[in-house]
Amino acid sequence: MQFSFRMPVAVQILLCIAKFDGVFKTTSTFLASSVNINPVIIRNTLGQLKAAGLVKVAAGVGGAKLTKEPKDITLKEVFQAVEEDEDLFHIQDNPNPQCPVGRNIHRLLGSRLSLVKEHMLSDFADITLAELLDDIEKSE
Amino acid sequence: MQFSFRMPVAVQILLCIAKFDGVFKTTSTFLASSVNINPVIIRNTLGQLKAAGLVKVAAGVGGAKLTKEPKDITLKEVFQAVEEDEDLFHIQDNPNPQCPVGRNIHRLLGSRLSLVKEHMLSDFADITLAELLDDIEKSE
DNA sequence: TCTCATTGTAAATAATGGTATTACAATGAG
DNA sequence: CTCATTGTAATACCATTATTTACAATGAGA
Numbered sequence: 001m002q003f004s005f006r007m008p009v010a011v012q013i014l015l016c017i018a019k020f021d022g023v024f025k026t027t028s029t030f031l032a033s034s035v036n037i038n039p040v041i042i043r044n045t046l047g048q049l050k051a052a053g054l055v056k057v058a059a060g061v062g063g064a065k066l067t068k069e070p071k072d073i074t075l076k077e078v079f080q081a082v083e084e085d086e087d088l089f090h091i092q093d094n095p096n097p098q099c100p101v102g103r104n105i106h107r108l109l110g111s112r113l114s115l116v117k118e119h120m121l122s123d124f125a126d127i128t129l130a131e132l133l134d135d136i137e138k139s140e
Numbered sequence: 141m142q143f144s145f146r147m148p149v150a151v152q153i154l155l156c157i158a159k160f161d162g163v164f165k166t167t168s169t170f171l172a173s174s175v176n177i178n179p180v181i182i183r184n185t186l187g188q189l190k191a192a193g194l195v196k197v198a199a200g201v202g203g204a205k206l207t208k209e210p211k212d213i214t215l216k217e218v219f220q221a222v223e224e225d226e227d228l229f230h231i232q233d234n235p236n237p238q239c240p241v242g243r244n245i246h247r248l249l250g251s252r253l254s255l256v257k258e259h260m261l262s263d264f265a266d267i268t269l270a271e272l273l274d275d276i277e278k279s280e
Numbered sequence: 281t282c283t284c285a286t287t288g289t290a291a292a293t294a295a296t297g298g299t300a301t302t303a304c305a306a307t308g309a310g
Numbered sequence: 311c312t313c314a315t316t317g318t319a320a321t322a323c324c325a326t327t328a329t330t331t332a333c334a335a336t337g338a339g340a
Contacts, residue, residue: 004141006327028286040289043287046287050233059287078211095152116264132248178299181299198308199308199317201309259304
């Protein structure tokens with residue numbers, strides 16, 4: 001069980017937009033060739049990032065730009081842009097209400113697992129695009 | 141995107157075994173009626189918990205028992221018993237090696253996301269079965 | 281205004297994985 | 311030996327992800 005590759009793809013898109021800003025026009029086809037994935041998936045993902053206010057996309061002429069500085073974009077925003085806001089775990093819908101365990105399981109696990117997810121999001125909030133870009137520069 | 145209900149089901153199974161120990165024989169059918177799920181899923185999950193050393197199952201005669209005290213069983217063990225040990229996110233396999241972003245994306249995200257997963261596991265390690273059982277008692 | 285590369289989006293398809301269910305041999309206490 | 315139960319394989323169904331084709335809408339530049 002693992003998350004889909006939407007978030008990693010979104011991160012790669014944003015890094016490419018930042019890195020090639022002013023050098024290449026970052027069209028969906030251009031971005032697709034970095035990720036090695038179908039351009040339609042890039043366009044859909046860009047749509048989600050646009051809806052989240054992280055990028056501007058030039059319809060018609062093509063290309064995308066960040067709306068903020070890389071230091072102000074965190075993986076938390078990216079994650080929330082491309083993943084649904086739902087519980088980390090699926091808890092069985094209809095446990096037996098006559099069983100003391102069954103009738104309490106949602107309450108028991110719900111809050112504790114929500115907390116785990118919040119921790120995960122705050123971990124993501126500590127990772128910025130700028131940090132990743134720096135890391136790339138260093139390795140060149 | 142969310143984890144399957146395997147972990148919540150496993151937790152419910154373990155709680156029932158602990159709670160009804162000595163009172164009812166905790167067969168797969170009995171446990172299935174608490175979770176309201178097919179008994180085969182219970183048997184498969186019990187098999188995973190047994191492989192992880194958390195329970196003993198009496199083949200033939202039926203019923204399951206914990207091998208440790210509830211205070212010594214954490215959700216981390218349960219999670220690892222029923223979920224595969226894999227990365228939290230799926231990163232695209234063949235990014236473009238000619239792109240500075242593409243050829244670094246695995247290195248960039250790999251270690252950072254592993255850390256996030258480790259944090260998640262250590263959150264799970266802080267939740268014990270005993271704590272959940274206490275919580276049930278209080279609400280009775 | 282026309283052109284044309286590009287975006288936005290729908291639709292069809294394939295692949296994957298989780299969940300549900302049936303079936304039955306193996307188990308082991310009584 | 312009996313019988314309820316476990317262990318496990320096989321199958322089917324469904325939801326979601328990922329892939330791909332197709333095409334109307336966009337909008338800068340000629």
